[in-house]
Amino acid sequence: MLASKTFIPKIKDIPQDAEIISHQLMLRSGMIRKVASGIYNWLPLGLIVLKKIENVVREELNNIGAQEIFMPMVQPKKLWNESNRWGKFGPELLRIKDRHDRDFCLGPTHEEVITDLVKNNINSYKSLPLTLYQIQTKFRDEIRPRYGVMRGREFLMKDAYSFHMNEECLNQTYKDFRAAYRKILKRLELEFKVVKADSGAIGGDKSEEFHVLAENGEDVLAVSDSSEIAINSELLLEKDQDPSSLVGKEFPEGGKIELIKGIEVGHIFQLGQVYSESMKLSLQDANSNEVNPYMGCYGIGISRMVAASIEQNNDEFGIAWPKGLAPIQINVIDLTDNADGSAIKFYNDVEKSNFRVMLDDRDERFGKKIKDSELIGIPLNIIIGKYLKNDGLIEVCPRRGTKDLIKPEELNGYIAKFFQES
Numbered sequence: 001m002l003a004s005k006t007f008i009p010k011i012k013d014i015p016q017d018a019e020i021i022s023h024q025l026m027l028r029s030g031m032i033r034k035v036a037s038g039i040y041n042w043l044p045l046g047l048i049v050l051k052k053i054e055n056v057v058r059e060e061l062n063n064i065g066a067q068e069i070f071m072p073m074v075q076p077k078k079l080w081n082e083s084n085r086w087g088k089f090g091p092e093l094l095r096i097k098d099r100h101d102r103d104f105c106l107g108p109t110h111e112e113v114i115t116d117l118v119k120n121n122i123n124s125y126k127s128l129p130l131t132l133y134q135i136q137t138k139f140r141d142e143i144r145p146r147y148g149v150m151r152g153r154e155f156l157m158k159d160a161y162s163f164h165m166n167e168e169c170l171n172q173t174y175k176d177f178r179a180a181y182r183k184i185l186k187r188l189e190l191e192f193k194v195v196k197a198d199s200g201a202i203g204g205d206k207s208e209e210f211h212v213l214a215e216n217g218e219d220v221l222a223v224s225d226s227s228e229i230a231i232n233s234e235l236l237l238e239k240d241q242d243p244s245s246l247v248g249k250e251f252p253e254g255g256k257i258e259l260i261k262g263i264e265v266g267h268i269f270q271l272g273q274v275y276s277e278s279m280k281l282s283l284q285d286a287n288s289n290e291v292n293p294y295m296g297c298y299g300i301g302i303s304r305m306v307a308a309s310i311e312q313n314n315d316e317f318g319i320a321w322p323k324g325l326a327p328i329q330i331n332v333i334d335l336t337d338n339a340d341g342s343a344i345k346f347y348n349d350v351e352k353s354n355f356r357v358m359l360d361d362r363d364e365r366f367g368k369k370i371k372d373s374e375l376i377g378i379p380l381n382i383i384i385g386k387y388l389k390n391d392g393l394i395e396v397c398p399r400r401g402t403k404d405l406i407k408p409e410e411l412n413g414y415i416a417k418f419f420q421e422s
């Protein structure tokens, strides 16, 4: 890609409502633009990162045997009546009418649609267990959208649903998801905690959240040095009690309570039979007994994860992406005004690698080019300039780490080695 032709609009003045660093950096580096409160355009750089996360999630879910489908965003009231949630959900559910005056909503979650799908299309216990998932836009009319895509109204979620004839089977799949989520977060190089949680409006009785640790997290987690497990402080607090009152008290699993901040990026629930009962999904088991299948549901906030990663990976110069997640991996900076075509030659060469490469061919000074590269968070800069002319060397300049001068024929080896090290 050529910097001169790529849509990366940058801004200098940060809007008032961009309170946290990830929101500011996503705006400054041209990843997103606001359309309305909690509703955003994803621009090329933002979308590349979003898709990368999406693909890691997809691969790990496929690995545990989940199958991808795609459900509609617009859902009929009829299904929400069956689950008794049309009345319960409150103003977060954006309700709309079609031209025939029929009621619909924009899907905040998809338990109703999927339970109906399985009810109408599975007629033998032999087809279970079954795990389906989608990666799709959700809409929740949040009371306080904020922090950019961290708490949007429209956002991208991976939601998965599993169906089982008994609880042991649900337990197994729940464990598989827990393991898959750990792998996903490790691959994305995020520092995280698995957290005992409240199952909230979705219902059911067993649930855990996955929190990325960050100062700007909205959730307060209780941890102790003698336990691997964290607990969402909400679970330990009485009404109107402040989390700080927990510090130093006995942690349920041993040790003394300390508090840390987290961003909820994933949530796994054992729903049990709540939806299969209310929506009358039932199957005969091997002994001809009618059983309401046991269900699990498993969410990951894909768009929130982009912001969460930036919260963990930034410095005074901008975003410092993990190498794999960076939207552009290599930046070829031309300081020769393309006088001899050497920068294009290097660019064409490097582009044959598996990495996404940009040639900064803009008519700008070096200082501006390197500043922009640091803001966007490109892990490796290759500078084609005076060295090449004088002594036949090119400069390699990592986002983090030390600069070096190398011979042109060493470049491919250098790049391969650079991206192997994390």
Ligand code: ATP
Binding pocket: 109, 140, 142, 149, 150, 151, 152, 153, 155, 157, 200, 264, 265, 266, 267, 299, 300, 301, 302, 303, 304
């Ligand atoms: P929160 O407590 O942050 O409001 P939630 O518990 O209501 O989230 P879930 O129903 O568990 O959310 O949804 C699954 C995942 O979707 C969450 O773990 C989170 O990563 C993501 N998510 C939820 N709400 C939003 C939002 N408003 N904007 C962006 N991502 C969201």
Ligand code: MG
Binding pocket: 209, 264, 266, 267
């Ligand atoms: Mg949740």
